[in-house]
Amino acid sequence: MKDIAELLRHHPFAEGLDEDTMALIAGCAKNVVRQPGDYFFREGAAADSFYLVRHGAVALEAFVPGRGTFTFLTIKAGEILGADWLIPPYRSSFDARAIELTRAISFDGKCLRDKCEADPRVGYEMMKRFIPPLLKRLQSARMQALGMYDAANA
Amino acid sequence: MPQTLKACATLPHPMAPIMTPVTRFIRESEEVFTFDLAPEQVAPFMPGQFNMLYAFGVGEIPISISGDSHAPERLTHTIRAVGPVSAALGKLKAGDRVGLRGPFGVGWPIQEYKGFDVLLIAGGIGLAPLRPVIYWLLRHRAAYGRVGVLYGARTPDDLIFRAELEEWRRTPDFQLGVAVERAGPEWTGDVGYVTPLLSKLRFDPADTVAMICGPEVMFRATALALEDAGIADSRIFVSMERNMKCAIGHCGHCQFGPHFICKDGPVHPYDRVRNLLSYREL
Numbered sequence: 001m002k003d004i005a006e007l008l009r010h011h012p013f014a015e016g017l018d019e020d021t022m023a024l025i026a027g028c029a030k031n032v033v034r035q036p037g038d039y040f041f042r043e044g045a046a047a048d049s050f051y052l053v054r055h056g057a058v059a060l061e062a063f064v065p066g067r068g069t070f071t072f073l074t075i076k077a078g079e080i081l082g083a084d085w086l087i088p089p090y091r092s093s094f095d096a097r098a099i100e101l102t103r104a105i106s107f108d109g110k111c112l113r114d115k116c117e118a119d120p121r122v123g124y125e126m127m128k129r130f131i132p133p134l135l136k137r138l139q140s141a142r143m144q145a146l147g148m149y150d151a152a153n154a
Numbered sequence: 155m156p157q158t159l160k161a162c163a164t165l166p167h168p169m170a171p172i173m174t175p176v177t178r179f180i181r182e183s184e185e186v187f188t189f190d191l192a193p194e195q196v197a198p199f200m201p202g203q204f205n206m207l208y209a210f211g212v213g214e215i216p217i218s219i220s221g222d223s224h225a226p227e228r229l230t231h232t233i234r235a236v237g238p239v240s241a242a243l244g245k246l247k248a249g250d251r252v253g254l255r256g257p258f259g260v261g262w263p264i265q266e267y268k269g270f271d272v273l274l275i276a277g278g279i280g281l282a283p284l285r286p287v288i289y290w291l292l293r294h295r296a297a298y299g300r301v302g303v304l305y306g307a308r309t310p311d312d313l314i315f316r317a318e319l320e321e322w323r324r325t326p327d328f329q330l331g332v333a334v335e336r337a338g339p340e341w342t343g344d345v346g347y348v349t350p351l352l353s354k355l356r357f358d359p360a361d362t363v364a365m366i367c368g369p370e371v372m373f374r375a376t377a378l379a380l381e382d383a384g385i386a387d388s389r390i391f392v393s394m395e396r397n398m399k400c401a402i403g404h405c406g407h408c409q410f411g412p413h414f415i416c417k418d419g420p421v422h423p424y425d426r427v428r429n430l431l432s433y434r435e436l
Contacts, residue, residue, distance in 0.1 A: 059345065071337045071345045099342045139375075140347035144335045148372040149278030149308050 004029045007105055011052045012078045013129050021122055028111035034058075034098035040081060041092045047084035048109050053077050056102025061095040072144070073137065074099070080133055085109030168402050171208045171253025174229075176246050182232065182314040186279060187244050188220065191229040191254060198226050201286030202261030202393060202421045206401050207231065208253025209242035216398040218283035218367075218420070219257060224293060229254070232282035232314060258401040259420050262287050262391060267363040271299040273355065273385075275376050277306045277348060277368025281314055283393050283420075284367050288322065295327070299362075302329040302355035306348030306372070309334050310341050329355050348372075349379040359384030365421075367393040374431060377424050390424040410436055 005026040008014045014022060032051070034040060040051060040058060058081055059071040075081045075096075081104065084092050090109065116123030178190040201223050208214040215237075221230025235244040246252065264272075264287055272291060274284045284303075291301050303322065307313050313332065323330050331351035333344040344351060364380045366373040373392045380390050396415045399407040403417035411430040413419065430436055 057342070059339070059342075061339070069339050071339065071341060072335075074343075074345045076344075097339075136350065137346075140350065143347045143372070143375060146371060147308070147335075148369055148375075149280075149306060149312070149335070150369065 004031060004105065007031060007054065008052070011054060011105065013052050013080060017125060021125055024115060024119075024122060025107070025112060025126075028108045028115065029105050032104050032106040034102045034104070036098055036100055038098050040096040040098065040102075040104075043092055043095050045092050047082065047090045047092045049106050050080065050082035050085050050109060051104040051106050053079050053081055054103045054105065056098060056100040056104075058102055059097050059099045061097055063095070069095075073140075080130065083130065083134055085113075086130070168255060168258075169400065171206070171214070171255050173251050174254040176248055176250050176252065177228070179247050182316075183312050185236070186232060186234045186312075186314050188230060188232040188282075188314075189243075189246060190221070191231070191252065192227070193229055193254060196227045197257055199223055199229075199257035200261035201264055201290050202283055203257040203259050204283075204395075204398075204401075204420060205229065205231065205254055205256030205258065206398075207239075207243060208255075209239050209246075210251075210253065212242040213239040214253065214255075214399075215239045215243075216258075216395060216401060216416070216420075218393070218395075220282035220285045222289045223286050224289070232279065232285075234279040255401060259416055260418065262365050262393075262421050263363070264290050267389075268294075268297045269299065269361075270389075271301070271357040271362040273302045273304070273352075273357060273362055273364040273380070275304045275306075275348060275352075275364065275366045275368070275373075275380075277372040277376075278308070278312070279314070280366075280368035280372075280393070281305050282367075284365060285315065285318075287365060292325070292328075300329065300355075300357050301327070302331070302357060304331045304333070304348050304351050304355070306333050306335070306368070308336070310337050310343075331355065347375075349376050352379055352383055363389045363391070365391045365393075366424075370394070370431070377428070387425040387428060388423055391421050392424055392427065393420045394422060394427065395420055 055077050058075040060073040061069050061071050063069050174191045176189050177192045180188045204216045204218045206214050207217050217231045220232040233240050235241045276284050333348045337345050362385050366376050377390050394415050397407045398416045399405045401416045403414040408415040
């Protein structure tokens with residue numbers, strides 16, 4: 001069975017990460033599996049973890065009373081799942097449901113935050129890895145909010 | 155001789171609509187429909203060219219041809235009903251007639267890029283003007299490198315050409331990515347903006363031509379993502395549809411800087427229009 005550091009090494013999140021930092025953050029991680037339909041986290045629950053998806057697909061969902069559940073983003077292999085662990089009050093702002101058999105590396109948010117506080121170099125490495133995908137998601141969310149496929153016609 | 159003039163030369167007069175019967179009508183989604191026309195005089199067309207369709211008593215609009223350029227005797231158009239003319243066209247049925255002028259404009263440069271990898275990125279109804287390119291690529295598959303198609307729509311219900319999407323998904327050596335902006339729990343495909351799917355496609359940026367069709371806000375963002383992926387802006391092509399009226403560059407309604415969208419386009423190399431797109435007054 002591969003150890004966590006080995007699994008981490010093969011995830012794009014860890015690209016360029018030195019071995020010491022890899023070993024340090026691997027101490028906060030474990031391997032998890034979710035069956036289709038299982039939730040990684042639910043809206044309003046404590047955001048005590050984030051995940052590096054290794055295999056499968058996860059739907060990020062919001063429930064709208066009277067209209068049902070909507071998926072607004074899918075997360076696939078190679079991507080990061082969960083950002084609410086980064087800032088207080090550490091509460092999940094949506095549901096995350098596996099739509100396929102999904103394997104991921106789960107990180108204990110508090111454990112990693114403590115390590116980042118203790119060593120700002122590690123914190124900076126984490127920031128460099130979180131900001132680009134989060135910014136891309138923000139840009140995509142803006143495009144989705146604009147309803148960009150609604151072409152004007154005569 | 156430009157493609158426009160060659161095509162128009164086959165018509166009696168480019169400004170005279172020809173009464174043309176609708177032979178088939180298909181509803182693609184709540185707002186989008188497709189119909190076939192059987193033109194009296196068959197004019198060859200290239201993928202990306204458009205016709206002017208006249209709904210009698212309502213008005214005339216430019217609509218890209220969404221059918222197979224190898225079968226010009228059946229002119230297929232796919233339209234989203236959002237305005238008075240398109241809504242009137244949406245009420246047609248087989249046997250009704252429309253006024254037809256065309257084909258017009260410069261199409262996708264598919265023949266110029268034989269041997270290249272080809273990426274097609276469509277948003278919403280933008281898949282319709284790219285469908286003739288897909289037919290072309292499938293018919294001439296050996297002449298091109300890797301082929302990738304990305305298609306974004308609002309919801310699963312807004313997807314058009316669904317049966318063909320499934321067919322293309324099963325086609326060997328044909329990469330297809332579909333993303334919707336939002337979906338119910340029954341949808342297991344991608345949800346989100348379409349360009350992140352680029353990272354899932356295999357292509358060699360140095361030998362890739364990309365063609366984008368969708369609303370302007372979408373193709374601007376997509377062109378930047380393609381450039382970030384290493385594709386030169388001279389090999390990125392966009393289809394623009396602005397205020398086209400005469401379709402032959404006479405009236406000036408669709409003038410876009412020094413260009414006329416109707417006769418210099420609707421397909422333009424991105425490096426020709428990218429700076430002009432920043433002028434909101436155009």
